[in-house]
Amino acid sequence: MPGGTPAAPRASQALRLAAVALLVCGAAAAQAAADPTPAHAPQMQFLPPAPGTYQLQRIQRAPDAVLLDWRGQQRRLARLTRDKVTLLTFFYTYCTDAWGCPFARQLMAGLRDQLLSRPFAVGRVRFVSISFDPTHDTPEALRLHAGQFHADDRLPWEFLTARRMRELLPLLEDFGQDVRVENDEAGRPMRTINHMLKLFLVDRDGIVREIYALDYLHPAMMLNDIETLLIEERRPRASGR
Amino acid sequence: MKSCKGFLALTVIGALAFGARADETCNSPYMARLIKGQEQFVHVWTLGVEGLGDGSDKLVTIDVDPKSKSYGKVVSSVSVNTRGEAHHMGFTDDRRYLWAGGLENSQIYVFDVGADPAKPKLVRTIGDLAARSGYLGPHTFYAMPGRMLIGALSNSADKGGATGMAVYNNKGEFVAKYDMPKGEIGGVKGDGYGYDLAINPAMNALLTSSFTGIDNYRRDLGDLIKDGEAMKRFGGTMVLWDLKAMQPKQIFSVPGAPLEIRWSLKPGDNWAITATALTSKLWLVRQDAGGKWQAKEVGTIGDPAKTPLPVDISITADGKGLWVNTFMDGMTRYFDLTNPEQPKQTYARQTGRQVNMISQSWDGKRVYVTSSLLERWDKAGADNEQFLRAFQWDGKELKPAFEVDFTKEKLGRAHHMKFSARS
Numbered sequence: 001m002p003g004g005t006p007a008a009p010r011a012s013q014a015l016r017l018a019a020v021a022l023l024v025c026g027a028a029a030a031q032a033a034a035d036p037t038p039a040h041a042p043q044m045q046f047l048p049p050a051p052g053t054y055q056l057q058r059i060q061r062a063p064d065a066v067l068l069d070w071r072g073q074q075r076r077l078a079r080l081t082r083d084k085v086t087l088l089t090f091f092y093t094y095c096t097d098a099w100g101c102p103f104a105r106q107l108m109a110g111l112r113d114q115l116l117s118r119p120f121a122v123g124r125v126r127f128v129s130i131s132f133d134p135t136h137d138t139p140e141a142l143r144l145h146a147g148q149f150h151a152d153d154r155l156p157w158e159f160l161t162a163r164r165m166r167e168l169l170p171l172l173e174d175f176g177q178d179v180r181v182e183n184d185e186a187g188r189p190m191r192t193i194n195h196m197l198k199l200f201l202v203d204r205d206g207i208v209r210e211i212y213a214l215d216y217l218h219p220a221m222m223l224n225d226i227e228t229l230l231i232e233e234r235r236p237r238a239s240g241r
Numbered sequence: 242m243k244s245c246k247g248f249l250a251l252t253v254i255g256a257l258a259f260g261a262r263a264d265e266t267c268n269s270p271y272m273a274r275l276i277k278g279q280e281q282f283v284h285v286w287t288l289g290v291e292g293l294g295d296g297s298d299k300l301v302t303i304d305v306d307p308k309s310k311s312y313g314k315v316v317s318s319v320s321v322n323t324r325g326e327a328h329h330m331g332f333t334d335d336r337r338y339l340w341a342g343g344l345e346n347s348q349i350y351v352f353d354v355g356a357d358p359a360k361p362k363l364v365r366t367i368g369d370l371a372a373r374s375g376y377l378g379p380h381t382f383y384a385m386p387g388r389m390l391i392g393a394l395s396n397s398a399d400k401g402g403a404t405g406m407a408v409y410n411n412k413g414e415f416v417a418k419y420d421m422p423k424g425e426i427g428g429v430k431g432d433g434y435g436y437d438l439a440i441n442p443a444m445n446a447l448l449t450s451s452f453t454g455i456d457n458y459r460r461d462l463g464d465l466i467k468d469g470e471a472m473k474r475f476g477g478t479m480v481l482w483d484l485k486a487m488q489p490k491q492i493f494s495v496p497g498a499p500l501e502i503r504w505s506l507k508p509g510d511n512w513a514i515t516a517t518a519l520t521s522k523l524w525l526v527r528q529d530a531g532g533k534w535q536a537k538e539v540g541t542i543g544d545p546a547k548t549p550l551p552v553d554i555s556i557t558a559d560g561k562g563l564w565v566n567t568f569m570d571g572m573t574r575y576f577d578l579t580n581p582e583q584p585k586q587t588y589a590r591q592t593g594r595q596v597n598m599i600s601q602s603w604d605g606k607r608v609y610v611t612s613s614l615l616e617r618w619d620k621a622g623a624d625n626e627q628f629l630r631a632f633q634w635d636g637k638e639l640k641p642a643f644e645v646d647f648t649k650e651k652l653g654r655a656h657h658m659k660f661s662a663r664s
Contacts, residue, residue, distance in 0.1 A: 043443040043508065054486035057417050059387055060410045176387050176411045178335040180664075196335055198386060211386035213334060215270050215442040221485060 044218045051227035056209035062088070062202045063174030065167060067130065067160040070143040070150060077171070078206060080128055080158055085229045086202040087111070087222075088128040090177050092193050093137050093145040099214065100197055105129075107217060108199075112155055114223055124230055127157040130171070132179055132193050134162040175200065203229050267503055267555065267600075269384040270442050271334045277603045280660035281306040282316070282358050285629055286341045287653040288616055289324035294651035298327035298343065300352055300361055301652050303629060303645055305607075305660075313631070313643030315650060317360050321350050326459070326616050329657045331382030333389065333411050338364070339659060340389055342379035344615070345459060347371050349379055349391070351413060358661040365413050371397045373415040374407040377455050381437050387411055392438040395454040402454035402474055403433035421449065422480060422489040429492040434476030439502040439513060440484055446534075447484040448513050448526060450499040451476020462618040475519060479526060481534050493536035495524050501553055505560030505581070512581055514539075516554050516565060521545035523565075523576070523584050540584040542574065543567055552614060553598045557605050566592075566599045568614050573599060573639065590639050592632070594624040600658045601634070608632045608639060612647070613654030629655050 064078040080086065087108065095101035108127055115121040127149075131137035137145075142159040149157040162168035172179060179195040199217070201210040210225050268275075283305050289297040302317035321327075325346030330339050337355030342348070349367035356362070370393070371377055378394035388411060393404045405420040422431035434451035441448075452458070453475045457465060465471055475498045481491040497520030504513040512527035523540035542565055543549035549567035556563050556578070563576045563584065573596060575588040598611045610630045613619055619627075627647035632639040647655045 044445075045443050045509075045511065046445040048445065049483055049486045054483075054488065057388070057408060057487075059416055060412060060414065176335065178337065200387075208387070211388070213271050213386040216386060221445075225485075 042215050042217060044220065048218065048221040048224050051224045052231040054228065055232075056201070056203075056225060056228060059208045059211065062086075062200070062206045062208050063171055065162070065171040067162055068139055070139050070146055070159055072139040075158070075160060077128075077130075077160070080126065080160075081202045081206045083204050084124055084126045085204060085226055086126050086128055086200075087226070088130070088200045088202060089198065090130050090132055090172070090175075090179070090195065092132045093141050095193070100195070104197055104199065107219060108157075109149075111219060111222060111226075112149075112157070114219075115226065116155055118227075120230060121226065122154045124233075125155055125226060127155065129157070129159050130168075131159075131161040132168070132172075132195065134165055134168055137161045201225055201229070204233060267439075267501070268332065269334070270440060270506075271384050271386055272332055272336055275603055276660065276662050279306060279662070280602055280607075281309070281662040282660065283600075283609055283629065283631075284330075284339060284352075284354065284358075284361065284659045284661065285611060285647075285655050286327045286330045286657045287647065287655055288327045288613060289320075290627075290648075290653045291324070293648065293653060295320050295322070297322050297324055299653065300339070300341065300350075300363075301647075301655070302359060302361060304359070305609075305631060306662075313645065315645060315652070318652060319352065319361050319363055321348075321363060321366070323348075327653075327656060328615075329380055329382060330659060331389070332384055332659065334384040334386050335411075336661075338411070340382040340391075341657075342382065342391070344378045344380065344394065344455070347377045347379060349382075349409075349413075354661055358663060367409065367413045369415060370407060374405065374418040376404050376407055376418070378404070378458070379407075380435075380452075383438055383440065385440075388416060390438065390440075392435050392449065394435060394452055394458065395456075400454055400456040402435075402452065402457070402476060404435040404454070406435065406438060406449070417487075419487050421451070422492060426480075426489055426492045429478065429494050431480065431489070431492045432476055432478050434478065436476065436498075436500055437502045437515075439504055441504045441511075441513070442484075443508075444511060444528070445484045447482035447487075448502050448504075449480045449482065450495070450502055450515055451478050452498050452500065452518075458615055459617060462615075479515065479524075479536060481526070491534050493526065493534075495536055496520055497522065499524060500551070503554055503556040503563070505556065505578075506558055507560040510560055514554070514556065514563060514578070514581060514584075516542060516551040518550055518552065519548070521549055521551055521567075523563075525581050527581070539582055540576065540586075542586075543570065543572065550614075552596075555599045555601045555608075557601070558603050562605070564599045564601060564608065566596045566610065568595055568597055568618075571596050573608075573610060588637070588639075592630060592639070593628065594626045595620045598657055600660070602660070606634055607642070608634050609658055611655040611658060613656045616654065619654060627652075627654050629658070 062081040091101040146159040199212040285301040297320045299320040304311040325343030328344045330341035339352045351365040352361040354361045376393035381392035383390045391407045408416040421433045423433040436450040436452035438449045477496040479493045497517035499515045521542045525539045550569045565574045571593045573592040576584040597614045631642040
């Protein structure tokens with residue numbers, strides 16, 4: 001077992017877990033008013049390992065692309081997946097699937113609140129959300145969608161879109177992010193973009209260290225993973241990809 | 242209209258990248274979009290037989306949609322142009338690709354089944370498992386988000402049963418390796434052997450089982466059984482891992498080579514079941530009221546004195562039933578698992594002279610059986626039937642639906658099955 005900072009006391013960890021569970025349940029309850037089958041975090045019948053007591057795999061290098069931010073300015077993605085721990089996902093602004101983008105947004109907002117309450121994380125973590133639909137999700141649409149989130153330097157949340165679809169495709173392929181448009185019975189495209197919900201956790205060197213799918217979106221464990229990467233930054237660099 | 246252009250562009254992505262879906266109650270929980278209705282295709286990873294067709298391992302695709310004109314027929318056969326003991330396979334998390342392993346040559350073949358599941362294409366061969374991990378015999382392919390967890394059977398140093406798990410990302414790049422434990426945990430000493438693996442995300446639990454090395458599984462079965470020393474070199478443990486940390490937490494003594502592992506898929510359930518090949522028992526791995534994991538024998542399969550050799554098992558989606566195939570007597574048995582502590586056999590039928598894999602549809606109404614265990618363990622002469630047989634299951638009787646004779650079709654030995662359908 002790798003060394004590291006002392007593990008958090010179990011009671012403290014359990015409290016954290018409970019707090020995150022409450023937070024996610026709260027978000028789900030808010031969603032319930034609009035959707036008869038509200039999304040919620042998956043069952044978690046375990047106490048996650050303490051931060052710093054385990055190593056996350058070095059899965060792949062986070063791909064690069066030139067994207068646009070809410071101001072319409074070009075941003076190189078590689079610069080937004082370096083020097084901080086980054087939680088990255090793909091979305092589209094008009095998604096109404098309770099188990100899709102709205103759930104990810106609520107979950108990330110909850111994680112953000114938790115991280116901002118932890119001094120060790122402030123200024124060392126960022127979120128990135130990239131639109132699947134560069135045609136509809138213009139910089140202005142991103143600005144409206146982002147709300148207050150993009151303006152907080154303590155935990156920057158970058159909302160990005162591509163200039164055109166052909167520039168987005170290689171990025172999706174490199175991340176291994178599937179996507180398809182749902183068709184109606186006549187084969188005509190509908191306003192639903194089906195995709196497997198994935199969140200990518202990237203370390204400060206730009207390496208994807210964890211990928212969260214729906215069955216794996218345990219907020220308490222995600223917080224521990226982020227803290228594990230922050231602890232790792234204080235150690236000598238490990239070899240590997 | 243700008244938005245229409247966007248939709249059109251995304252539609253093109255969809256047409257390029259999607260199509261295949263699969264069900265099967267044994268698939269990784271990280272795979273999305275279960276087919277809960279009629280599967281359209283069954284892919285069969287097939288061992289080549291010298292002198293039969295091209296003699297190579299191949300992915301055979303059979304149309305199983307009763308509404309199709311080619312129902313029950315082979316619609317595709319993709320040869321890998323070599324014979325390396327085709328065995329098991331598994332979908333990537335997005336179901337676009339099917340990874341299939343060779344137990345003899347340790348090659349991993351990646352088939353694109355997303356573009357058109359009726360016409361899989363071999364798109365990549367991964368040949369560095371032994372060099373990167375020291376493991377041989379890639380057996381189980383288990384999807385995790387963005388990567389594949391591979392359970393191996395052997396090692397390149399002594400060809401014995403000590404082995405481990407390797408992780409590759411979906412691009413086919415090696416990520417990590419984890420040796421099976423040989424030390425003592427919880428009073429039980431690990432044997433270092435490996436076979437199947439299965440994950441319960443809600444419990445952060447990874448469970449592994451154990452078999453034997455290439456020095457045994459590539460040996461003629463008749464000779465092997467007579468070799469007392471060799472017969473001692475079979476796994477007798479299961480290991481519970483902390484999935485997040487990939488660290489072994491507990492080792493269970495489960496004598497007799499515990500093979501396939503199936504977690505109950507019922508939400509909230511905290512148990513998995515397995516069958517031991519050599520002792521013909523069902524074992525339950527379950528968390529007790531105190532939170533401690535326990536493994537215990539809960540049932541007998543056939544007459545253990547006759548070594549029926551249970552090979553594959555298939556659990557129903559509600560966790561209340563279990564199919565068990567026994568190779569030697571060709572029997573397919575159904576156990577009522579309403580109380581997993583006391584499985585009860587409620588049905589049995591001989592489905593072949595030798596049977597190995599069994600897969601059921603999500604709704605449990607269709608059951609598929611194949612014949613081959615291992616190249617050098619299959620029976621000889623007339624008993625060496627090679628087939629895929631499809632059955633309808635009404636809860637009382639298995640009724641034959643169709644059959645593909647893999648020898649007559651010059652395909653080879655039919656082994657592992659995976660389902661797919663056009664979306």
